[in-house]
């Protein structure tokens with residue numbers, strides 16, 4: 001007798017066990033895929049992230065690119081010398097000069113070696129540091145600096161960028177020049193802060209509480225720029241916040257999140273950088289800034305003037321005008337000006353860098369890929385001007401001193 005065919009859909013012991021095995025199979029495959037997805041950080045429908053990868057901790061980075069003792073000494077003495085200028089205890093001018101951004105380590109090293117000669121020659125009158133800006137805050141889009149995109153191709157290899165950035169700072173220090181950066185991403189700071197002598201907070205982040213808190217815990221002098229609209233009070237408010245005790249979340253040398261209690265940065269000051277409406281390097285702006293600082297309790301604090309950005313209309317020719325005005329004000333005895341920032345590279349002007357489009361090999365050596373810079377010869381002339389202005393201001397002070405009863409008593 002033929003066995004009867006099972007009616008469609010009727011469960012038999014055999015197809016029931018097939019269903020069970022298939023379900024177990026689906027569950028196992030799904031679980032394996034989920035675990036693999038978690039391990040490889042695959043995107044999920046609820047995430048905007050395409051990929052995540054690990055990174056060396058700041059401590060490991062410092063171990064790979066250590067700060068040798070003589071360079072540590074240079075960082076520490078430069079910080080202290082800058083602080084003395086900013087508090088009006090040293091009559092030299094602090095000069096932060098160099099490319100708008102570092103994009104080519106070789107050209108940066110060449111610039112550093114040339115600048116070191118001037119630093120040495122003018123050291124009695126100017127405290128020269130090199131602009132070694134590795135993070136660029138963009139108004140909208142654009143190349144975001146060597147740390148974000150070290151190959152200039154849009155590849156955004158941050159692990160390589162952090163290592164390369166730290167190496168460039170060490171190279172510049174090794175050439176004998178103290179380094180100056182803008183601090184932008186608070187997570188980057190622990191990777192480089194020990195190799196930085198001077199820091200600024202830019203016009204785009206001066207109102208950010210996170211950047212003010214970061215500045216409070218940094219151990220080098222920090223300058224706050226006026227905002228892009230020209231508001232000087234935002235820089236003064238930032239100085240008030242950053243000089244006060246602040247508790248914040250930060251990362252420790254091992255890269256773990258920690259709660260950090262800072263006592264506040266004693267060497268905060270403000271930088272006049274002009275605005276979209278025009279320059280603010282003139283006497284009246286300097287007097288206004290001084291007055292606002294005094295009202296906020298910073299009586300002795302010197303003011304720095306950024307000769308570029310809104311003060312130059314982002315043209316190197318504009319920097320010359322701004323720098324001459326500063327030199328004139330200092331020569332005529334203005335005691336409130338403590339220094340300048342100047343954008344300068346090996347070649348004058350700038351060139352366009354569009355990551356992913358520009359051929360890196362076509363870029364002109366020694367020419368800025370962000371804002372327009374002075375060339376080295378023009379820079380040298382401006383530094384000579386600034387030096388003469390310091391000598392003139394010093395002579396005036398000595399002349400005034402000679403006429404005082406204290407001077408007569410000492411002769």
Ligand SMILES: O=C[C@H](O)[C@H](O)COP(=O)(O)O
Pocket residue numbers: 100136137138139140141142309370371
């Ligand atoms: O210092 C450089 C630039 O002024 C700053 O990064 C903004 O540049 P952008 O307006 O071209 O984006």
Ligand SMILES: C=C(OP(=O)(O)O)C(=O)O
Pocket residue numbers: 100133137182201202203204225273306309
């Ligand atoms: C971006 C910079 O300046 P600011 O914040 O004044 O625009 C800079 O100095 O690189």
